[in-house]
Amino acid sequence: GKYYVDVYFEKPPKNKKKFGKALGLDIGYKKLIATSDYKTYGHEMESVYEKISRKKQGSKAFKRALTERDNKTNQFINQLPLRRTKVLVVEDLKNLKQKTKGKLSKTFVNKVQRWSYRDVLGRLASLSEELGFDFKKIDPAYTSQRCSACGVICKSNRQGEIYKCACGLFLDADINASLNILHLGVYSPQASYIKHDK
Numbered sequence: 001g002k003y004y005v006d007v008y009f010e011k012p013p014k015n016k017k018k019f020g021k022a023l024g025l026d027i028g029y030k031k032l033i034a035t036s037d038y039k040t041y042g043h044e045m046e047s048v049y050e051k052i053s054r055k056k057q058g059s060k061a062f063k064r065a066l067t068e069r070d071n072k073t074n075q076f077i078n079q080l081p082l083r084r085t086k087v088l089v090v091e092d093l094k095n096l097k098q099k100t101k102g103k104l105s106k107t108f109v110n111k112v113q114r115w116s117y118r119d120v121l122g123r124l125a126s127l128s129e130e131l132g133f134d135f136k137k138i139d140p141a142y143t144s145q146r147c148s149a150c151g152v153i154c155k156s157n158r159q160g161e162i163y164k165c166a167c168g169l170f171l172d173a174d175i176n177a178s179l180n181i182l183h184l185g186v187y188s189p190q191a192s193y194i195k196h197d198k
Helices: 045-054 060-078 106-112 117-131 173-187
Strands: 021-027 033-035 085-091 134-138 162-164 170-172
Touching (some): 021 173, 033 173, 045 060, 060 117, 085 117, 117 134, 162 173
Parallel strands (some): 085 134
């Protein structure tokens, strides 16, 4: 016996920025975001995902943990210098969970399925329209194995959280990946603008 009204409206797209910096982002599991300006955000997100995996799905505790994840995700995204950014480059992570199906342990998959990378990409896409920066995506192949200094691709150079190359580069592995993402997005023709689904 109750009535509900849904109201929809569209904001006119903001003019694209003419000035600002280009920024590459690596969206990770242990660290939510690593940027090409050598900063990291969301180190505690892994513990949040683990907390969710321990809760009974559908329970009040499970829903509270999901809310905590979403709030923290927004908190870290809001810390990014996006108002000073002209071009933002990320990896195209669509279908990532399907691609890793059967390759990871059941316990780890249970944690990864609560990883909020889709929410991060969706929020960044919305902010690109709101703030006027270009949002580009690149193929994620080899971004974590490539040296951002000399360009060599070597799987063994990534040693956990560290990337160490024979050329002398010694860097946080996710920061190294974010630099590769930036280079591919700005200097490579393979990058493409993200299309917003209507």
